[in-house]
Amino acid sequence: xxxxxxxxxxxxxxxxxxxxxxxxxxxxxxxxxxxxxxxxxxxxxxxxxxxxxxxxxxxxxxxxxxxxxxxxxxxxxxxx
Amino acid sequence: xxxxxxxxxxxxxxxxxxxxxxxxxxxxxxxxxxxxxxxxxxxxxxxxxxxxxxxxxxxxxxxxxxxxxxxxxxxxxxxxxxxxxxxxxxxxxxxxxxxxxxxxxxxxxxxxxxxxxxxxxxxxxxxxxxxxxxxxxxxxxxxxxxxxxxxxxxxxxxxxxxxxxxxxxxxxxxxxxxxxxxxxxxxxxxxxxxxxxxxxxxxxxxxxxxxxxxxxxxxxxxxxxxxxxxxxxxxxxxxxxxxxxxxxxxxxxxxxxxxxxxxxxxxxxxxxxxxxxxxxxxxxxxxxxxxxxxxxxxxxxxxxxxxxxxxxxxxxxxxxxxxxxxxxxxxxxxxxxxxxxxxxxxxxxxxxxxxxxxxxxxxxxxxxxxxxxxxxxxxxxxxxxxxxxxxxxxxxxxxxxxxxxxxxxxxxxxxxxxxxxxxxxxxxxxxxxxxxxxxxxxxxxxxxxxxxxxxxxxxxxxxxxxxxxxxxxxxxxxxxxxxxxxxxxxxxxxxxxxxxxxxxxxxxxxxxxxxxxxxxxxxxxxxxxxxxxxxxxxxxxxxxxxxxxxxxxxxxxxxxxxxxxxxxxxxxxxxxxxxxxxxxxxxxxxxxxxxxxxxxxxxxxxxxxxxxxxxxxxxxxxxxxxxxxxxxxxxxxxxxxxxxxxxxxxxxxxxxxxxxxxxxxxxxxxxxxxxxxxxxxxxxxxxxxxxxxxxxxxxxxxxxxxxxxxxxxxxxxxxx
Numbered sequence: 001x002x003x004x005x006x007x008x009x010x011x012x013x014x015x016x017x018x019x020x021x022x023x024x025x026x027x028x029x030x031x032x033x034x035x036x037x038x039x040x041x042x043x044x045x046x047x048x049x050x051x052x053x054x055x056x057x058x059x060x061x062x063x064x065x066x067x068x069x070x071x072x073x074x075x076x077x078x079x080x
Numbered sequence: 081x082x083x084x085x086x087x088x089x090x091x092x093x094x095x096x097x098x099x100x101x102x103x104x105x106x107x108x109x110x111x112x113x114x115x116x117x118x119x120x121x122x123x124x125x126x127x128x129x130x131x132x133x134x135x136x137x138x139x140x141x142x143x144x145x146x147x148x149x150x151x152x153x154x155x156x157x158x159x160x161x162x163x164x165x166x167x168x169x170x171x172x173x174x175x176x177x178x179x180x181x182x183x184x185x186x187x188x189x190x191x192x193x194x195x196x197x198x199x200x201x202x203x204x205x206x207x208x209x210x211x212x213x214x215x216x217x218x219x220x221x222x223x224x225x226x227x228x229x230x231x232x233x234x235x236x237x238x239x240x241x242x243x244x245x246x247x248x249x250x251x252x253x254x255x256x257x258x259x260x261x262x263x264x265x266x267x268x269x270x271x272x273x274x275x276x277x278x279x280x281x282x283x284x285x286x287x288x289x290x291x292x293x294x295x296x297x298x299x300x301x302x303x304x305x306x307x308x309x310x311x312x313x314x315x316x317x318x319x320x321x322x323x324x325x326x327x328x329x330x331x332x333x334x335x336x337x338x339x340x341x342x343x344x345x346x347x348x349x350x351x352x353x354x355x356x357x358x359x360x361x362x363x364x365x366x367x368x369x370x371x372x373x374x375x376x377x378x379x380x381x382x383x384x385x386x387x388x389x390x391x392x393x394x395x396x397x398x399x400x401x402x403x404x405x406x407x408x409x410x411x412x413x414x415x416x417x418x419x420x421x422x423x424x425x426x427x428x429x430x431x432x433x434x435x436x437x438x439x440x441x442x443x444x445x446x447x448x449x450x451x452x453x454x455x456x457x458x459x460x461x462x463x464x465x466x467x468x469x470x471x472x473x474x475x476x477x478x479x480x481x482x483x484x485x486x487x488x489x490x491x492x493x494x495x496x497x498x499x500x501x502x503x504x505x506x507x508x509x510x511x512x513x514x515x516x517x518x519x520x521x522x523x524x525x526x527x528x529x530x531x532x533x534x535x536x537x538x539x540x541x542x543x544x545x546x547x548x549x550x551x552x553x554x555x556x557x558x559x560x561x562x563x564x565x566x567x568x569x570x571x572x573x574x575x576x577x578x579x580x581x582x583x584x585x586x587x588x589x590x591x592x593x594x595x596x597x598x599x600x601x602x603x604x605x606x607x608x609x610x611x612x613x614x615x616x617x618x619x620x621x622x623x624x625x626x627x628x629x630x631x632x633x634x635x636x637x638x639x640x641x642x643x644x645x646x647x648x649x650x651x652x653x654x655x656x657x658x659x660x661x662x663x664x665x666x667x668x669x670x671x672x673x674x675x676x677x678x679x680x681x682x683x684x685x686x687x688x689x690x691x692x693x694x695x696x697x698x699x700x701x702x703x704x705x706x707x708x709x710x711x712x713x714x715x716x717x718x719x720x721x722x723x724x725x726x727x728x729x730x731x732x733x734x735x736x737x738x739x740x741x742x743x744x745x746x747x748x749x750x751x752x753x754x755x756x757x758x759x760x761x762x763x764x765x766x767x768x769x770x771x772x773x774x775x776x777x778x779x780x781x782x783x784x785x786x787x788x789x790x791x792x793x794x795x796x797x798x799x800x
Contacts, residue, residue: 031577
């Protein structure tokens with residue numbers, strides 16, 4: 001768990017596993033409703049031209065979220 | 081089985097739900113709004129093996145929380161109206177996420193039939209879904225469908241009818257375990273709920289308990305109204321367990337519930353519902369397209385290209401049928417003129433009713449073409465990419481990535497129209513950002529402002545093209561800055577989470593596009609038509625009544641008679657038209673609008689506007705083109721065609737009361753003041769009359785303040 005980091009810091013094409021989602025209320029709810037819950041594998045697909053929002057692939061679909069929202073999501077990168 | 085069955089179609093956005101709805105109901109649809117919210121309610125009829133069906137298209141949602149109006153509407157419909165079954169359209173290519181919503185319907189207990197949609201795409205991805213297994217695991221019918229081709233729709237209806245017949249309106253809620261921390265509390269809460277008969281008439285007790293744990297505002301509020309004491313007990317229990325969860329698991333019950341729901345789905349998946357039969361290509365077509373279409377430099381460049389093409393196509397294509405509509409109305413007003421006797425009635429019918437309604441209906445072809453294009457962008461999945469690329473910029477002004485499209489349609493490229501622009505904000509799912517977009521889109525340089533800009537710049541500036549360019553830029557600057565201002569004052573608040581799906585690129589179906597387009601156009605014709613007819617007549621009356629006093633009319637009559645007896649044929653014609661124009665000018669000044677214009681002079685002089693400009697601006701509330709024709713009348717040039725303003729330009733340039741400062745002030749004012757009333761009506765439809773009124777008052781005040789500054793500043797600099 002030592003390497004757990006915020007989703008914002010992940011690079012494009014990097015893969016990881018979601019470990020913890022902090023946000024509560026509407027934001028937390030919307031993130032979780034889209035399937036961002038612990039132990040979900042994902043890959044960073046790309047970033048918008050101004051580096052924000054970020055697009056990730058999980059559960060066979062593509063999700064975009066702002067960096068400020070990615071800050072609530074903590075992940076373990078998968079090496080390779 | 082002669083009873084009408086009601087089926088509610090539900091599903092995630094982009095799951096093909098609307099396509100399925102269109103396939104099931106064809107063109108037999110009714111569209112309206114749910115009371116109090118701008119969420120569309122659609123229902124249509126279908127018949128299957130002699131069974132009459134009412135099919136309700138619920139708004140697309142990912143979940144059933146109380147956070148968005150769409151989710152509330154979907155949930156309320158099921159709880160209050162208790163449809164015979166929910167037909168849950170599931171995008172089979174992302175089964176897990178789609179089942180999250182299905183699970184919530186099942187927890188509610190309503191009979192659910194699942195349509196595994198987009199099975200063609202699943203097969204293309206080299207996957208197989210064990211439908212029978214999924215059906216057994218969930219304990220409900222599962223039917224494979226392809227909504228685009230209509231495959232499986234009969235089987236789907238068959239199952240839905242059979243299943244709802246079997247259930248006989250009986251609800252059987254699914255029980256999911258929420259783990260050792262929540263399960264005991266949920267059980268205790270259930271006991272409390274059942275003991276006090278708390279909200280039990282509406283929903284299962286376990287569901288109510290879970291909603292309390294999720295801090296569901298609507299359920300808690302409704303509970304408090306029915307039984308404050310039990311609500312307090314349940315809230316206390318929720319708070320206790322929340323504290324416990326936070327201290328031991330560092331997580332709120334709300335999050336825990338979501339985690340367990342996905343956990344439940346994952347456990348179903350482990351049984352082998354989805355099998356990969358072929359190895360999946362690393363990149364699918366959609367991802368490959370995104371590599372180019374959202375690339376750092378190429379993405380924005382292509383986006384500008386696409387927007388420009390759409391815009392250009394809309395206004396070139398739209399112009400043709402628009403011409404037909406205009407020709408029809410000019411033929412019609414010619415007919416009315418020849419049939420009706422000259423006088424008040426003729427004037428009211430021709431100038432008031434036909435002129436006003438014709439002007440409004442003239443927009444219809446434009447709206448249709450525009451919406452066809454927008455629907456194409458939306459259904460193809462490109463709209464979501466635009467929002468994704470533009471979000472960072474728009475967010476700085478308190479807006480959303482999806483605000484770009486309404487701005488552009490409204491005249492972000494000169495020549496748009498705020499009516500379809502405001503209507504295009506429907507795609508915005510964030511209420512505050514949507515409101516800010518609706519209120520600022522009318523600042524853009526719409527097509528009706530163009531003749532005014534051309535008139536003024538031809539009269540006072542050397543380079544019309546650059547004036548045009550800067551007014552368009554000015555529109556954007558004003559829209560963005562005012563959006564920022566509104567979002568930090570009257571529409572204050574955290575930005576709505578962006579969290580958005582990028583659906584795979586898909587080719588839209590023609591049927592879907594046509595239905596969508598027709599719906600928008602028809603709602604515009606119907607709703608706007610009634611209000612607009614009234615306002616047209618009102619504005620006509622203001623510019624007509626009270627007519628000139630009889631002595632004045634007699635005076636002009638006398639002058640005409642003199643002219644007739646003294647002048648030769650050629651001179652006479654000129655003199656008569658001069659007299660007619662003078663009479664119109666005086667009649668206009670004498671009318672209610674004229675009196676308002678004159679009365680306002682004391683205030684508007686600070687921006688350099690005299691009574692003539694004031695009347696024109698009042699008339700411009702009907703439609704901005706009217707400014708040009710009214711100025712023509714006020715300067716006794718007779719009716720001036722908005723397309724040929726050269727004479728009026730010269731007249732203004734020569735007029736001593738006009739200066740460059742007046743011109744600048746007028747440009748500023750016309751760009752920013754009250755939207756035309758068609759737009760106001762549409763704003764009211766998309767938001768509320770309160771905000772529509774706000775846009776009239778605020779925009780006019782804002783425009784006036786800025787034009788006074790512009791006038792005084794330019795005068796000081798130029799010494800005029």
